[in-house]
Amino acid sequence: MAINSLANELREGTTKSHSMAENVGFVKSFLGGVVDKKSYRKLVANLYFVYCAIEEELLTHKNHPAIQPIYFTELNRKTSLSEDLIYYYGPDWLSLIEPSPATKIYIERIHNIGHKQPELLVAHSYTRYLGDLSGGKILKKIARGAMNLSDERGTKFYDFEQITDDTIFKNKYRSALDTLPLSDEQVKNIVAEANISFNLNMKMFEELNASLLKIATMLLANSIQKFRAKQKSTIAAD
Numbered sequence: 001m002a003i004n005s006l007a008n009e010l011r012e013g014t015t016k017s018h019s020m021a022e023n024v025g026f027v028k029s030f031l032g033g034v035v036d037k038k039s040y041r042k043l044v045a046n047l048y049f050v051y052c053a054i055e056e057e058l059l060t061h062k063n064h065p066a067i068q069p070i071y072f073t074e075l076n077r078k079t080s081l082s083e084d085l086i087y088y089y090g091p092d093w094l095s096l097i098e099p100s101p102a103t104k105i106y107i108e109r110i111h112n113i114g115h116k117q118p119e120l121l122v123a124h125s126y127t128r129y130l131g132d133l134s135g136g137k138i139l140k141k142i143a144r145g146a147m148n149l150s151d152e153r154g155t156k157f158y159d160f161e162q163i164t165d166d167t168i169f170k171n172k173y174r175s176a177l178d179t180l181p182l183s184d185e186q187v188k189n190i191v192a193e194a195n196i197s198f199n200l201n202m203k204m205f206e207e208l209n210a211s212l213l214k215i216a217t218m219l220l221a222n223s224i225q226k227f228r229a230k231q232k233s234t235i236a237a238d
């Protein structure tokens, strides 16, 4: 059967991955309003490296027939992420951050396909940018509330300043996907790559889970210690 809409293939072909991503602990706690600043700034740092890789490869291949129609500079996130990083880490932010192990694997994958099969970059652009445009407004509100951010800083990542209407833009992006000159085989490979991209994102979120778990364990260990110390001093006083 001939494939006629890459946009539909991508949406349908990643539905399962999408619900799996929604169920990662970190993503679930984020949605539930549990966001600690330390994990969040780590996420922003990891995303900075991911978007540097995506945007570098898209720029390199911006005249490739499969990339040019979906090359929209108004989607670029590198600058907004660096503004958030200045807020969370201070002026020396660049020397204070490094990609996590899962992030390294993610960015290696992006550069690798950039060299070997640039049309697969479409999958990485789709997974991140359409996801950001879909959930950004809600996530911004949750992040600001949970971390008690008072001024306008710390959530620039969610502001697509050159995009006035997210829904109209998403439709434009989806129509552009459908104009890409691709064979059925290439469409299948792009959908498969989008699932890989979801998976790489999940791995990145799962690491943040681990640090949330670490925080919880530390808090528990601290309160046990305090409790024991209190018990000892009560016994000594008796």
Ligand code: HEM
Residues within 6 Å of the ligand: 007, 010, 011, 018, 021, 022, 023, 027, 028, 031, 126, 127, 128, 130, 131, 132, 134, 135, 170, 198, 201
């Ligand atoms: C709990 C977390 C999430 C929720 C509640 C959520 C919710 C949604 C919703 C409601 C849409 C549909 C928007 C529309 O049709 O206009 C959407 C689309 C999308 N989301 Fe998510 N999302 C979550 C996490 C993620 C993650 C982690 C990713 C990838 C890293 C992602 C990638 C996408 C993409 C690519 C689309 C566009 C689908 C398409 O139109 O083809 N989402 N999301």
